[in-house]
Amino acid sequence: MNNLISCCGINCEGCEARIATLKNDDALRAETAKKWAKQFNSPEINITNINCVGCRETGVKMGHWGECKIRLCAVEKGYQTCGECEQMNQCELVGQVFKFLPEAIENLRSLN
Numbered sequence: 001m002n003n004l005i006s007c008c009g010i011n012c013e014g015c016e017a018r019i020a021t022l023k024n025d026d027a028l029r030a031e032t033a034k035k036w037a038k039q040f041n042s043p044e045i046n047i048t049n050i051n052c053v054g055c056r057e058t059g060v061k062m063g064h065w066g067e068c069k070i071r072l073c074a075v076e077k078g079y080q081t082c083g084e085c086e087q088m089n090q091c092e093l094v095g096q097v098f099k100f101l102p103e104a105i106e107n108l109r110s111l112n
Contacts, residue, residue: 003056005111007071007081008097009104012054017062021051056080070094083108 004013012018016035020028029050037045053059055071070093074082082094088108098105 004054005081005107006055007068007074007079008055008094009082009106009108010055010097010101011103011107012052012057015052015054017050017052018054021053021060070097081108081111083111 004011006012016028016032019025020032026047029047032050033045033047036050037043049063051060052062055061055068070082073093074080074085077085079085082088082091085091088094088105094104
């Protein structure tokens with residue numbers, strides 16, 4: 001299974017936070033923090049938040065990872081990703097991701 005597909009279907013491979021972390025690139029961290037703070041209307045996002053290797057990879061994670069309701073739900077049910085859940089298409093939690101990133105559902109389907 002591709003561990004760079006997150007629990008919710010986001011492809012971490014091209015994620016700016018992951019790339020900045022792997023390259024230890026503070027300029028990319030700052031650029032990503034500024035972009036995401038505006039994009040997600042979250043002024044609390046700053047350069048220190050941009051540190052992650054991927055939701056299902058071993059290593060550093062974004063601050064919300066430990067609290068991510070989608071990931072916690074998958075883990076609680078014993079799933080690697082939401083793609084294993086029969087309720088995925090009706091799920092309000094992961095459905096929020098699909099609204100903004102429709103490719104996430106295809107990423108999950110490609111894992112099965």
